[in-house]
Amino acid sequence: MYQDTGVAMDVDVEGKQLHVRLPKELFTKLKVKCAYEGTSIQDYVVALIAESMGENPVGKGSILIIDDETILRESLRDSLKDTHNVTTAETGQEALGLIRKQDFDILIVDVRLPDKTGLQVLKEVKETKPYIRSIVITAYPSVELAVEAMKQGAVDYLIKPVRVDDLQKIIWETLRNIKKAKGAGAGRAELTAEPTG
Helix, strand or coil: CCCCCCCEEEEECCCCEEEEEEEHHHHHHHHHHHHHHCCCHHHHHHHHHHHHCCCCCCCCCEEEEECCCHHHHHHHHHHHCCCCEEEEECCHHHHHHHHHHCCCCEEEEECCCCCCCHHHHHHHHHHHCCCCEEEEEECCCCHHHHHHHHHCCEEEEEECCCCHHHHHHHHHHHHHHHHHHHCCCCCCCEEEEEEEC
């Protein structure tokens, strides 16, 4: 038992198993939280453990940042390059050329680009590679723009200046959803959680 929490744990190192027994009330809260977040209890707990150890269970994502503002583009690249594979593009055409040659998990796309809008880029990507997720960033927010971005498949819409912590959380959540959709996760250690009492 862990300090009056009612939580008990058994570890089988050889079998790579961790069994957690939770009080019924705590187990119910965990089930509700996981259902709300659209994840399994196992995936949720594995993510917590990995994140507490400075890792992320979904691995590095492949990200394309599309923004004509050099300082912002390079700043985002520098902030994300240690945790993801990051490529950058200054224009919509340059981005579409890169997307034709390479698959990306996530696009971070500015709405205003010199040659075409970020929404035009999203529309073209949606037609050719609909599995690529996108996050729209803009210095000129509006409700109409946010709605249109979501219609083009954006998973989120951020207003500049972009807080890197917020962006990173959205990226990790999006990568988790991509991994879940691909049915990944084979070969993980077994984790079980059950209510006690």
